[in-house]
Amino acid sequence: MSLTKGTGPFGERPAGTFNFDPGRPEHVLYVESCPRRVRVVLAGETIADSTGVQLLHPPGRTPTYLFPPQDVRMDLFEPGERRRTDPGIGPATYWNVRVGDRSAPDAAYSWHQPSENASAIAGLIAFDWDSMDGVFEEDEEVFVHPRDPYTRVDVLRSSRRVRVRLHGTLVADSTRPRMLLESGLPVRWYLPREDVRTDLLEPSYSTTRCPYKGVAHYWSLRLDGRLEKDIVWTYPEPFHDAEAVRGLMSFVDDRVDLEVHDALRL
16 A cells, blocks of 8 residues: 555565666655645644645555644644654654643654655654544545555456355355455455345444545344454445445455356356
């Protein structure tokens, strides 16, 4: 899901190969300008608002927004206690962010004296995403982490036959699945509800968020008195990249037996 993470070209397990030796250093950093206006909100207060954000692709992690200090409410910052040294960058300085009676400990950080090969990010401000109430690109809220411009989501109609078994019992069987391909992640198969044993499903209160697909809602499956929690998910209101899987159901692959057959050899 990133240039420098997972199966990205400079990640730990690159999915492909170069036709040259890029001379990859031990810790790859890539920094680029972000064309979007980005805002960070805490306790109803906008604490950062910038059209000059830099997007940092750090080693082994998803991208990070970096804000120029002049676009950040530094008057809301207090010295934090956390200490961290990032590979290839150096030690980070942390701040608590206080808005009225609300305090977010160690919620902002910066590298004041990064290593020489990371000098482009010196003094820029980053925020701990989970400590904030909302992060927006233009007027749209973004979940979990910044959207990586090198991540793509494609959804393809397929006539392959997909069967899902749990403890030997067939719980889904479809010849009209949708194949969702997301950069750096395994293929996911989404099936129409009519092709799933929905009589075995029980709604769950669990949700997860994806910056590219939206909010996923989960279902548990009860079979022979045994409850398998949060084993199926669906996107009832997906973002535009995943609109083609709206309302379809996908199973947690490593908890079921999922068979994908060639359409010509069912």
